[in-house]
Amino acid sequence: MMNELRIHTQIHSRYLIFDASGHLPFHIVFGFCRRSPTDTDPRPLLLKIAGSVLDVPYALAHGLLTLHERNPEDAEQWIDVDLGRLNEVAAKEAGCLSLPSPVNRTEHWRDAFTVYQYHLDVNGVLATILEPGKKYTLRLASRDLGVKRWAYSDQMQFVENDGIPNHDSEAVNLVNSKSTASNATFTVAKSLSWPPRIETRMRFRTSSPSSDFALTNAELSSGSGSSTFLEVSVTNNGSDSVTVQTRGHQCFLIPWGPFQPEPDAVDDRVRIIDASPSRPPTSSLQVVNSATGEVVRGSEQHGTGALTSSTAGRRPKVEDLVILSPGAPIIREIDISSLVDGLEDGQYTIRMRSSGCRWWHGEVGKEESEEGRVPAHLCRIIVTPLTLESQDKLELRVADGKVDQSM
Structure with a gap:
């Protein structure tokens, strides 16, 4: 009889920065996946969170997790953090976590992780240990996951509504499938820079920029010479330029x-x-079939790409920057003919997909640039994204290969 069951475990920080002001919620992210060859039970696995590695302050106080800070004099060296303040921490993270069985699993195991996020409260005892300006890493101390109680169960808790236990705990220990489980590494910041509120509006143009050609009933054919245009306005509702x-x-x-x-x-x-006039920026737009709700254009997921990139540290070109002054809208006329060309007859909605942007306070212009790029010291500033999004949804109808935006 086996005395342990291996669970593939991953740990990461939700963000690479812990905002000590609490404005940006911060979590330690755990991922669990049942992929051991000996795990052949078809039932879900239910585990109690309290007292396990998921109960982070308790886990640190009782040696299930370790916390280290980077040596300021040697970036390759990590120093153990004094956890004396956690000595009196009791197991208290409530709830249970259910892990689906690997039996008959069809997706890749990397897509089968059950994720649990521990919220690091800025007013909690653990936050008092973390100092702004320092970098920390949190790791598993051993393969032991510290789970005090678990069972194979379709339920989501160990007790019925009347408080009577509904499962006996399994005697087998749950352990990590390998000696390490990655780590949650983050830097503590006293506060973060936040962008102003940006308002984005969309509407159809009633004519193309180059002519008075009406778009109503314009033929959706690249060979017809007609085009479909959107007017997008972006307004900085803050008090300072960005x-x-x-x-x-x-x-x-x-x-x-x-x-x-x-x-x-x-x-x-x-x-x-x-x-840039070279290519209409339509990648932020989606076309939705109004009858079915299906995204028929612009549904491609960009994905995460490589985790490291040769371009990741490249400074942006100044020509790729736009200044948003307070209360002064930036207006773009966007040809979306390629997005709507060839749609089948029916009714559609055009909407904007939310997207984040890198930004800086004030006006970054050519006079501050270095070789036509943003200065290096500005590229080291870590910010939360400025989000471009719009609540506007534009309706159009296609009939006999022609589009009508007058709905």
């Missing part, structure tokens, strides 16, 4: 899962306020 990057590698705080950024978190597609 400079926004509209194309190229975007660099800002992004959310992570257990071992990689969340889907579409890394997105270097051209933003909708880009001014």
Whole structure:
């Protein structure tokens, strides 16, 4: 009889920065996946969170997790953090976690992780140990996951509503499938820079920029010579100017899962306020079939791409920047003919997909640039993204290969 069951475990930080002000919620992210060859039970596995590695302060106080800070004099060396303040911490993270069986699993195991996020409360005892300006890493102390109680069960808790236990705990220990489980590494910041509120509006143009040709009932054919245009306006509702990057590698705080950024978190597609005439910035737009709700154009997921990139540290070109002054809208006329060309007859909705942008306070212009790029010291500033999104949804109808936007 086996005395342990191996669970593949991954640990990461939700963001690479812990905002000590609490404005940006911070979590330690755990990912669990049942993929051991000996795990052949078809039932879900239910485990109690309290007292396990998921109960982070308790786990640190009782040696299930370790916490280290980077040596300021040697970036390759990590120093154990004094956890004396956690000595009196009791197991208290409530709830249970259910892990689906690997039996008859069809997706790749990397897509089968059960994710648990421990919220690091800025007012909690653990936060009092963390000092702004320092970098920390949290790791598993051993293969032991510290799970005090678990069972094979279709239920989501160990007790019925009347408080009577509904399962006996299994005697087998749950352990990590390998000696390490990655780590949650993060830097503590006293506070973060936040962008102003940006308002984005969309509407159809009633004529093309180059002619008075009416778009109503315009033929959806690239050979017809007609085009379909959107007018997009972006307004900075803050009190100060900001400079926004509209194309190229975007660099800002992004959310992570257990071992990689969340889907579409890394997105270097051209933003909708880009001014380059070479290609309409339609990658932020989606066309939805109004009858079915299906996204028929613009549904491609960009994915996370490589976790490291030769362009990741490249400074943006100044020509790829746009300045948003307070109360002064930036207006873009976007040819979306390629997006709607060839649609089947029916009713559609055009909407904008939310996208983040790198940004800076004030106006970053050519006079501050270095070789036509943003100065290096500005590229080291870590920010939360400036988000471009719109609540506007534009309706159009296609009949006999012609589009009508007058709905």
